[in-house]
Amino acid sequence: MIKFVTSNEHKYRELNSIFSAHDIEIEWVKMKYEEIQADTTEEISLDSCRKLQSVIEGAFFMEDTGLYISPLKGFPGPYSSYVNSTIGNKGILSLLGVDRRAHFQTVISLSYGRKVYQFSSTLRGTISTEERGENGFGFDPVFIPEGEGFTLAEMDPERKNTISHRRKAAEKLIDFIKTRNELNNE
Ligand code: IMP
Numbered sequence: 001m002i003k004f005v006t007s008n009e010h011k012y013r014e015l016n017s018i019f020s021a022h023d024i025e026i027e028w029v030k031m032k033y034e035e036i037q038a039d040t041t042e043e044i045s046l047d048s049c050r051k052l053q054s055v056i057e058g059a060f061f062m063e064d065t066g067l068y069i070s071p072l073k074g075f076p077g078p079y080s081s082y083v084n085s086t087i088g089n090k091g092i093l094s095l096l097g098v099d100r101r102a103h104f105q106t107v108i109s110l111s112y113g114r115k116v117y118q119f120s121s122t123l124r125g126t127i128s129t130e131e132r133g134e135n136g137f138g139f140d141p142v143f144i145p146e147g148e149g150f151t152l153a154e155m156d157p158e159r160k161n162t163i164s165h166r167r168k169a170a171e172k173l174i175d176f177i178k179t180r181n182e183l184n185n186e
Pocket of ligand 1: 080137166
């Protein structure tokens with residue numbers, strides 16, 4: 001059993017389904033935490049994780065995701081949450097021309113034995129020309145993964161969960177957990 005700290009139910013559901021396929025139980029610690037503004041998702045996540053160490057007992061992890069749009073020089077990146085809640089997907093669409101390349105980056109920070117371990121992964125793709133699909137959350141309606149014809153929001157949740165940035169970072173964490181008996185059996 002390992003704690004996952006997030007206020008986002010979508011993230012919890014996605015990760016819970018990945019972990020249960022490996023027979024690892026996660027306990028949802030449903031709480032919002034402070035996020036500093038910094039240049040990289042790794043720095044933001046590391047800072048939040050360190051702050052939570054004084055509040056949460058035992059091993060726990062959290063995750064932060066950013067959308068990096070190539071023709072916008074990586075914007076919104078670490079500002080993704082702010083941009084999503086201000087200009088939103090329509091605002092993103094209005095900023096783009098022909099070059100629509102983008103990627104998601106997920107960083108998972110694990111607090112274990114007072115240390116912080118980070119696991120990160122990306123999903124490359126393009127920004128669609130209009131919002132499409134009802135599934136998922138955040139930028140899913142405007143993100144088409146490389147090699148796919150649909151936005152993440154048009155896919156069924158299992159498909160997103162097979163190919164996503166979050167999935168690939170979670171698999172790295174799961175590999176780590178499997179090498180640590182204490183985490184496996186906690
Ligand atoms: P955070 O990781 O919660 O800070 O997410 C930053 C922003 O990216 C928020 O607006 C989320 O809604 C969005 N976001 C996070 N993960 C995903 C995802 O898997 N798909 C689409 N948008 C996401």
